[in-house]
Amino acid sequence: KNISSKAPKAAFSTRAIHSGYDSDTENGALTPPIYMTSTFAFDSAEQGGARFAGEEEGPIYSRLGNPTQSILETRLADLEEGEAALATASGMGAISAAFWTLLAAGDHIVADKTLYGCTFALIEHGLKKFGIEVSYVDCCNVEEITAALNENTKLVYFESPVNPNLRVMDIQKISDEVHRFNSEIKVIVDNTYCTPAIQQPLMLGADLVVHSATKYLGGHGDLIAGAVVGDAETIQRIRFEGLKDMTGAVIAPMTAFLIMRGLKTLELRMQRHSETALIIAERLQQHPAVEVTYYPGLPTDPYYDLAKQQMSLSGGMLAFELKGGLEAGKSFMNKLQMIKRAVSLGDAETLCQHPASMTHSTYTPEQRLAHGVSEGLVRLSIGLEGVEDIWQDIERGLLA
Numbered sequence: 386k387n388i389s390s391k392a393p394k395a396a397f398s399t400r401a402i403h404s405g406y407d408s409d410t411e412n413g414a415l416t417p418p419i420y421m422t423s424t425f426a427f428d429s430a431e432q433g434g435a436r437f438a439g440e441e442e443g444p445i446y447s448r449l450g451n452p453t454q455s456i457l458e459t460r461l462a463d464l465e466e467g468e469a470a471l472a473t474a475s476g477m478g479a480i481s482a483a484f485w486t487l488l489a490a491g492d493h494i495v496a497d498k499t500l501y502g503c504t505f506a507l508i509e510h511g512l513k514k515f516g517i518e519v520s521y522v523d524c525c526n527v528e529e530i531t532a533a534l535n536e537n538t539k540l541v542y543f544e545s546p547v548n549p550n551l552r553v554m555d556i557q558k559i560s561d562e563v564h565r566f567n568s569e570i571k572v573i574v575d576n577t578y579c580t581p582a583i584q585q586p587l588m589l590g591a592d593l594v595v596h597s598a599t600k601y602l603g604g605h606g607d608l609i610a611g612a613v614v615g616d617a618e619t620i621q622r623i624r625f626e627g628l629k630d631m632t633g634a635v636i637a638p639m640t641a642f643l644i645m646r647g648l649k650t651l652e653l654r655m656q657r658h659s660e661t662a663l664i665i666a667e668r669l670q671q672h673p674a675v676e677v678t679y680y681p682g683l684p685t686d687p688y689y690d691l692a693k694q695q696m697s698l699s700g701g702m703l704a705f706e707l708k709g710g711l712e713a714g715k716s717f718m719n720k721l722q723m724i725k726r727a728v729s730l731g732d733a734e735t736l737c738q739h740p741a742s743m744t745h746s747t748y749t750p751e752q753r754l755a756h757g758v759s760e761g762l763v764r765l766s767i768g769l770e771g772v773e774d775i776w777q778d779i780e781r782g783l784l785a
């Protein structure tokens with residue numbers, strides 16, 4: 386049962402646990418069954434035809450949809466305050482399915498200058514190859530966005546906070562200004578760093594939200610998945626064009642089940658990640674070996690006020706630079722013992738990586754300079770371990 390449909394809206398954590406699933410329909414099973422099937426039998430030839438024609442509801446084939454996946458999609462749409470959601474095999478599957486569905490040769494998009502490395506690569510080595518124009522701007526400055534809009538602009542795309550440098554954008558202001566110019570332009574926000582537990586871009590005027598569900602939504606470093614959330618019509622188009630035919634980036638039923646398991650503790654985990662990250666950020670900021678610390682929860686952070694306004698918590702991601710630059714950063718990383726040197730983020734385990742040579746190595750050094758990914762930056766995904774254990778590992782690295 387979608388609890389929220391009966392009473393006044395249930396709490397976020399209640400909906401994260403229950404929304405979209407009714408055990409009465411599944412022999413009382415407390416948790417959603419995993420439909421490990423590639424295809425579904427029809428009662429008759431006519432029923433099969435009716436389902437393909439969209440005249441009758443019901444499953445057809447697991448690339449077009451699967452009951453376990455559908456429960457997850459209902460839940461994600463509920464949590465992000467969208468009409469519908471599409472779960473995909475990866476975050477890049479979600480982003481590419483959206484781009485390929487919504488764009489055609491000759492179209493123009495505006496994107497923030499700093500994007501996750503593979504999103505940047507999708508634009509540079511994918512969209513551009515098919516005649517799509519891109520303007521990279523600093524989306525923290527709304528005037529730069531509106532100045533870049535033209536009659537061919539179809540999408541405005543950004544992450545907030547940004548991976549890896551934690552710049553924050555004013556989602557409401559951007560959405561208002563872009564839609565004032567042309568209400569047909571879709572504002573797409575990558576909400577991976579926050580999750581709906583912290584920030585709901587659709588409530589701030591955005592048209593679509595994308596996620597790497599690999600990260601906080603799954604929350605346990607044990608899957609790769611993605612999601613797009615938005616209005617029913619657009620999600621339907623992305624499902625039946627970008628997903629079904631163009632990317633085939635279909636989510637596995639087992640993965641959908643694991644994400645629903647992760648969602649049950651999402652609010653709890655984001656609270657703990659945020660609480661610990663703030664303590665670590667404050668200590669880093671005060672440490673003599675640290676040049677600069679980026680964390681929107683620090684009162685001294687340039688994005689502190691805006692983050693306070695549009696994010697309920699400050700999240701578990703932070704980044705910093707050491708006074709000795711890149712070499713010191715690498716030496717720091719190589720001294721870590723409990724903290725893992727690994728890309729990805731949002732796991733119970735604290736992870737540390739070097740964007741310039743890892744997640745953002747798709748940018749050339751010149752591009753990194755222009756797009757705001759500095760060579761010495763170290764990124765931390767603060768996990769759920771004890772804060773003193775995390776700090777002890779970090780401090781050991783800093784003493785090096």
Ligand SMILES: C/C=C(/N=C/c1c(COP(=O)(O)O)cnc(C)c1O)C(=O)O
Binds near residue numbers: 598
């Ligand atoms: C190794 C991966 C990292 N990130 C990924 C990512 C994706 C892409 O998501 P899949 O990896 O395709 O699920 C989309 N959007 C954002 C803001 C991301 O950070 C990483 O940064 O460490």
